[in-house]
Amino acid sequence: MDKSAKIFVAGHKGLVGSAILANLQQKGYTHFILRSHAELNLIDQQAVADFFAKEKPEYVILAAAKVGGIVANNKYRADFIYENLTIQNNVIHQSYLNGVKKLVFLGSTCIYPKEAQQPMNEDALLTAPLEYTNEPYAIAKIAGIKMCESYNLQYGTNFIAVMPTNLYGPNDNFNLETSHVLPAMLRKIHLGKCLENDDRQAISRDLDQRPIEGVTGNASQDTILKILAKYGVQRKANGAVQVEIWGSGTPLREFLWSEEMADATVFVMEHINFADIAASLGKEIRNTHINVGTGVDISIRDIAYLIKEKTGFAGELWFNAEKPDGTMKKLTDVTKLHELGWKHRIGIDEGIEKLYAWYRSAVEFNYV
Numbered sequence: 001m002d003k004s005a006k007i008f009v010a011g012h013k014g015l016v017g018s019a020i021l022a023n024l025q026q027k028g029y030t031h032f033i034l035r036s037h038a039e040l041n042l043i044d045q046q047a048v049a050d051f052f053a054k055e056k057p058e059y060v061i062l063a064a065a066k067v068g069g070i071v072a073n074n075k076y077r078a079d080f081i082y083e084n085l086t087i088q089n090n091v092i093h094q095s096y097l098n099g100v101k102k103l104v105f106l107g108s109t110c111i112y113p114k115e116a117q118q119p120m121n122e123d124a125l126l127t128a129p130l131e132y133t134n135e136p137y138a139i140a141k142i143a144g145i146k147m148c149e150s151y152n153l154q155y156g157t158n159f160i161a162v163m164p165t166n167l168y169g170p171n172d173n174f175n176l177e178t179s180h181v182l183p184a185m186l187r188k189i190h191l192g193k194c195l196e197n198d199d200r201q202a203i204s205r206d207l208d209q210r211p212i213e214g215v216t217g218n219a220s221q222d223t224i225l226k227i228l229a230k231y232g233v234q235r236k237a238n239g240a241v242q243v244e245i246w247g248s249g250t251p252l253r254e255f256l257w258s259e260e261m262a263d264a265t266v267f268v269m270e271h272i273n274f275a276d277i278a279a280s281l282g283k284e285i286r287n288t289h290i291n292v293g294t295g296v297d298i299s300i301r302d303i304a305y306l307i308k309e310k311t312g313f314a315g316e317l318w319f320n321a322e323k324p325d326g327t328m329k330k331l332t333d334v335t336k337l338h339e340l341g342w343k344h345r346i347g348i349d350e351g352i353e354k355l356y357a358w359y360r361s362a363v364e365f366n367y368v
Helices: 015-026 045-055 070-075 077-097 132-155 181-196 200-209 221-230 258-271 274-278 300-311 335-340 348-366
Strands: 007-010 059-062 102-106 159-164 166-168 233-235 241-246 255-257 290-292 316-320
Touching: 007 015, 015 166, 015 258, 045 077, 059 077, 059 258, 070 077, 070 132, 077 102, 077 132, 102 132, 102 258, 132 159, 159 258, 159 274, 166 181, 166 258, 181 200, 181 233, 181 241, 181 300, 181 348, 200 221, 200 348, 221 233, 241 300, 255 258, 255 348, 258 290, 258 335, 290 335, 300 316, 300 348
Parallel strands: 007 059, 059 102, 102 159, 159 290, 166 255, 241 316
Antiparallel strands: 233 241
16 A cells, blocks of 8 residues: 555544544555545435545545444344445445445454354354344444455455454443443443542533533532433442442453554555455355454453452442343454454553543543
8 A cells, every 4th residue: 555545434533443544644644535424424325426436535444333332232223224234335335436446344243143152253154143132233244244245256346344343442432322331331430430539520521521311510410410320320328339230240252452453454454455365265255354353351240340440449330130241252263363464462451541541531631
């Protein structure tokens, strides 16, 4: 890739997209085509067609998607399948029509069956039923993989799909209504610490930065305490502060620092071609996607206590086993990625420290 090549990063303001953009800039790339959602709605087929026809990007990184945790995935099933399918269809098809040299499509390891053998190898795709709560989202991402494969095989394009494990990092989604498990736990435990210290100013700053169901730091103390309690952060009758964690705490999850996912994505863009992957697959070319992760997992309980330690929260963690656990174990087999030449460096202990420092800095810096 030439450093002056025209690169379109779709979703450049999100968790992964912003990290990918920063990584490309650090590596010396200079010519970016960027559009916010307000400037370019990727669900609008004509708008996407017009954008590609006018801008003619040479490289595309498709990091834009509708994402969320267990609650959002299960509640907004139609939105998740429709919006993600539409975004993918528009961007991938227009990349083909406009001669894009290479496209990298970001999916998710939720594409694998609920009972997939662990660790999950790329060949586990479509071998058994999916986890019910995120089935619509997973089906959309599977369609994206197959779309990339199919365009490569029929039209000779160079579209590669990468499947990241659970990601966390700067610019994560900390909205308690829609966020993934790790940022949700970190924010709730941080708020628990603030409540424990009776630090009303810190709670107000947090809610001003990220309102919960419209409740900001300007709301009455009673309203603030009620909304915190609704999301499992409350002071008990004995004076101790308790933070609710959904599920039993026993499921195992793998987490990858988002800036490392960005580095892996750029590595694939720079060094890996579809032909390289397909060459070793024989007559039936399938499952050409690449898992991106650490190959190491940790229980939800252990990560909750790790966050508790890093934040300095002295209260109680209550694991509500009546809430859904989701898949009990999701660990990726990253053998293919390692063989291609990339491996992670940041472990979960260091990552939690970095994320909490970023979160506190973001709240303080943006507070007026």
